Amino acid sequence: xxxxxxxxxxxxxxxxxxxxxxxxxxxxxxxxxxxxxxxxxxxxxxxxxxxxxxxxxxxxxxxxxxxxxxxxxxxxxxxxxxxxxxxxxxxxxxxxxxxxxxxxxxxxxxxxxxxxxxxxxxxxxxxxxxxxxxxxxxxxxxxxxxxxxxxxxxxxxxxxxxxxxxxxxxxxxxxxxxxxxxxxxxxxxxxxxxxxxxxxxxxxxxxxxxxxxxxxxxxxxxxxxxxxxxxxxxxxxxxxxxxxxxxxxxxxxxxxxxxxxxxxxxxxxxxxxxxxxxxxxxxxxxxx
Amino acid sequence: xxxxxxxxxxxxxxxxxxxxxxxxxxxxxxxxxxxxxxxxxxxxxxxxxxxxxxxxxxxxxxxxxxxxxxxxxxxxxxxxxxxxxxxxxxxxxxxxxxxxxxxxxxxxxxxxxxxxxxxxxxxxxxxxxxxxxxxxxxxxxxxxxxxxxxxxxxxxxxxxxxxxxxxxxxxxxxxxxxxxxxxxxxxxxxxxxxxxxxxxxxxxxxxxxxxxxxxxxxxxxxxxxxxxxxxxxxxxxxxxxxxxxxxxxxxxxxxxxxxxxxxxxxxxxxxxxxxxxxxxxxxxxxxxxxxxxxxxxxxxxxxxxxxxxxxxxxxxxxxxxxxxxxxxxxxxxxxxxxxxxxxxxxxxxxxxxxxxxxxxxxxxxxxxxxxxxxxxxxxx
Ligand SMILES: [Zn+2]
Numbered sequence: 001x002x003x004x005x006x007x008x009x010x011x012x013x014x015x016x017x018x019x020x021x022x023x024x025x026x027x028x029x030x031x032x033x034x035x036x037x038x039x040x041x042x043x044x045x046x047x048x049x050x051x052x053x054x055x056x057x058x059x060x061x062x063x064x065x066x067x068x069x070x071x072x073x074x075x076x077x078x079x080x081x082x083x084x085x086x087x088x089x090x091x092x093x094x095x096x097x098x099x100x101x102x103x104x105x106x107x108x109x110x111x112x113x114x115x116x117x118x119x120x121x122x123x124x125x126x127x128x129x130x131x132x133x134x135x136x137x138x139x140x141x142x143x144x145x146x147x148x149x150x151x152x153x154x155x156x157x158x159x160x161x162x163x164x165x166x167x168x169x170x171x172x173x174x175x176x177x178x179x180x181x182x183x184x185x186x187x188x189x190x191x192x193x194x195x196x197x198x199x200x201x202x203x204x205x206x207x208x209x210x211x212x213x214x215x216x217x218x219x220x221x222x223x224x225x226x227x228x229x230x231x232x233x234x235x236x237x238x239x240x241x242x243x244x245x246x247x248x249x250x251x252x253x254x255x256x257x258x259x260x261x262x263x264x265x266x267x268x269x270x271x272x273x274x275x276x277x278x279x280x281x282x283x284x285x286x287x288x
Numbered sequence: 289x290x291x292x293x294x295x296x297x298x299x300x301x302x303x304x305x306x307x308x309x310x311x312x313x314x315x316x317x318x319x320x321x322x323x324x325x326x327x328x329x330x331x332x333x334x335x336x337x338x339x340x341x342x343x344x345x346x347x348x349x350x351x352x353x354x355x356x357x358x359x360x361x362x363x364x365x366x367x368x369x370x371x372x373x374x375x376x377x378x379x380x381x382x383x384x385x386x387x388x389x390x391x392x393x394x395x396x397x398x399x400x401x402x403x404x405x406x407x408x409x410x411x412x413x414x415x416x417x418x419x420x421x422x423x424x425x426x427x428x429x430x431x432x433x434x435x436x437x438x439x440x441x442x443x444x445x446x447x448x449x450x451x452x453x454x455x456x457x458x459x460x461x462x463x464x465x466x467x468x469x470x471x472x473x474x475x476x477x478x479x480x481x482x483x484x485x486x487x488x489x490x491x492x493x494x495x496x497x498x499x500x501x502x503x504x505x506x507x508x509x510x511x512x513x514x515x516x517x518x519x520x521x522x523x524x525x526x527x528x529x530x531x532x533x534x535x536x537x538x539x540x541x542x543x544x545x546x547x548x549x550x551x552x553x554x555x556x557x558x559x560x561x562x563x564x565x566x567x568x569x570x571x572x573x574x575x576x577x578x579x580x581x582x583x584x585x586x587x588x589x590x591x592x593x594x595x596x597x598x599x600x601x602x603x604x605x606x607x608x609x610x611x612x613x614x615x616x617x618x619x620x621x622x623x624x625x626x627x628x629x630x631x632x633x634x635x636x637x638x639x640x641x642x643x644x645x646x647x648x649x650x651x652x653x654x655x656x657x658x659x660x661x662x663x664x665x666x667x668x
Contacts, residue, residue, distance in 0.1 A: 086668070088665055178661075180569055190533060190557075195654070222530055
């Protein structure tokens with residue numbers, strides 16, 4: 001356990017997560033070499049990792065686990081995790097081909113994440129922030145009651161302590177297995193943001209690939225600033241649903257970050273290498 | 289007005305009267321439902337036989353829900369007997385009376401044991417009253433207000449001012465459309481971003497002038513299209529959620545038919561949420577859920593059960609505050625009685641909410657939303 005430099009001496013640290021460079025993530029098969037899905041070049045894993053898990057050749061942004069993402073985003077040293085022990089009680093005892101309970105067990109096997117979001121406080125280039133990062137590895141980064149509660153608590157803490165809030169979304173949307181409870185998390189997170197907004201708090205929403213469904217249609221689209229990673233898929237309805245409804249082909253680049261920028265729904269496309277400095281600069285411009 | 293009063297008198301003794309004439313085809317256009325359903329209305333004290341002045345027509349193919357077929361068969365028998373009685377001058381009163389009792393019992397039994405998938409069917413019944421019908425039945429002096437002043441006027445969402453009970457309100461509702469032309473015009477109730485932005489604009493207008501907001505939710509979901517995404521449907525819904533959570537006027541939301549996902553919630557955040565008894569409300573449609581978790585849409589009935597989307601289940605989960613009872617056999621059997629229940633609920637709820645000081649109301653609203661789902665998590 002690393003020593004915590006809490007930006008909030010008043011609040012006891014709930015947990016401490018060691019911040020280290022990421023070694024693995026789902027998109028990238030193990031081995032010294034791997035093939036980039038965009039440019040199809042064979043790239044050296046070490047080079048890819050050195051480039052913050054992007055392709056050194058074409059800048060393809062590989063998906064990151066929440067843990068890896070936090071390591072790349074906050075200052076080296078310590079990140080004080082909040083609410084890490086919250087787990088879902090399977091409110092509607094959902095069962096499809098597999099029970100939700102079993103899915104939760106499988107997803108958290110081996111002491112991995114307990115749900116699809118890690119939140120906490122840390123520093124970005126020396127500036128204290130509340131940071132919440134979604135984890136696509138855990139049930140497609142879907143939002144159920146745990147994710148909704150953790151985000152809401154993060155928002156409330158940012159509001160109370162006048163700290164900038166950064167949420168990095170990477171999510172398939174609301175979690176089906178909690179049905180209406182998940183749906184209500186959209187209302188819950190958005191209403192907490194209403195209070196943050198009214199108190200003049202800064203919220204930077206970062207959209208990573210993919211950000212869709214109920215996540216997009218709630219907190220992800222409510223940032224004072226909305227940054228998106230290059231080429232990230234961002235939308236509400238899934239492209240297949242749309243294609244099936246309108247029975248035509250979707251335009252090139254539809255629902256990609258650049259498309260949203262062009263349509264006016266994203267402030268900036270921010271490559272991973274620039275994210276820390278862009279966030280730091282925004283915080284400086286927004287602190288009175 | 290007088291007509292309306294008499295309706296209220298008889299709505300307690302409704303089932304036998306209504307059942308005999310329930311299987312009319314859907315009215316040709318919206319707004320005519322209230323009128324056409326007037327044939328189902330009897331003056332107080334009338335016998336059930338006179339309640340059916342027009343011969344009930346057979347429903348068009350595909351309209352009868354599978355589980356309603358025995359009910360329709362029995363209704364047909366009663367109708368045939370009534371016709372025979374008139375034509376032959378023979379008195380079949382005792383037989384008819386007996387069949388009517390059987391019918392009421394059958395409807396009651398059927399509707400007490402609906403599976404979640406059957407509830408979804410009832411919520412989608414082509415003759416189920418829609419927002420426009422409720423406006424015709426319970427909103428006085430309705431003045432429709434159009435447009436979002438940014439892009440256009442989305443016909444999938446109706447907004448306007450009017451009086452419900454003793455209250456001047458802003459009414460907002462999804463509208464699916466009745467005949468084919470209208471359905472296409474309002475995209476079967478699936479709104480584009482401009483629908484949500486129109487709703488918000490009218491809600492803000494309402495708040496400015498102290499009008500409470502009443503929303504009627506009835507949508508399979510927001511419209512999945514290129515334009516919808518281009519114009520930021522996710523942003524439109526998100527902004528509505530944020531703004532409705534702190535809109536400085538009472539907000540009452542009622543799911544009257546389908547409560548499909550974010551498209552429903554986009555006009556669904558307020559001080560109270562209620563559902564009509566046979567409405568459904570869920571994060572995804574049963575078909576959509578089946579397609580994803582069972583890999584094909586054939587398991588929609590299983591998905592409907594798994595999603596706990598009925599009013600009863602959602603009341604237990606604390607997602608909704610109240611269930612508005614529907615007339616025996618569902619709102620489509622007796623739109624007028626459903627409208628009366630709805631009106632009573634809105635009138636009573638608004639009286640309650642308007643008595644609460646605004647800052648208290650907003651704090652209570654926040655806490656109500658804040659608690660959603662917290663009882664379903666634990667420190668593991
Ligand atoms: Zn590449």
